[in-house]
Amino acid sequence: MGKFAETQYECAQCKLSYEPEPGFFFGAMYWSYAIIVAIIVTMSVAMNLLGLFDYAIVSIPVAIVVFLPVIFRYSRMLMLYVVYPAMYRDLYSKKP
Template identity: 45%
Template sequence: MYRSSKLYAPKKTLEMNERCSHCNTKYKIEPSFFYGAMYVSYGVGVAFAVATFIVTYFFLGLDRLQAFLAIVAVLVLGLPVILRLSRNIWINFFFNYDKNA
């Protein structure tokens, strides 16, 4: 789906192929298609933040400030993963993946 497999190359993180190499499906079915992925990205980011808080505060015993700093670090470092994951989730609302097709 993406031109580069490198997540942490800022200019190449969201560069996508025009069509699927397997089934020839066009990824951008309209010019602003992936704007909806912003809403998915918000949900995924909140999930990452809640998971980070639970791990750092309850399991590692850090105080709230340290847990907050851990959340910020996870969200900043995980941004490319969150962006690609949200785009993949968004496109799967509209297209079904069939590995045998």
């Protein structure tokens, strides 16, 4: 794991905590699962339409591994944009 796994502790501008409780980002696993399923479905359909479905068994796992840092960060971002406001509405609306 490289530097991509590091997340800021709080917002530099408004000091909003990016990890309101320990293990908050475990939920990001569900988002990354959804993103990976979307990649598998999209690439399967696209490669089938292009007549390259025989290569899908290799190229889809390779694509997932290559984009893992992106998937990792986007799944955390979805936690902050979707789950965080729903769970911590009071924390989120507090102005410094």
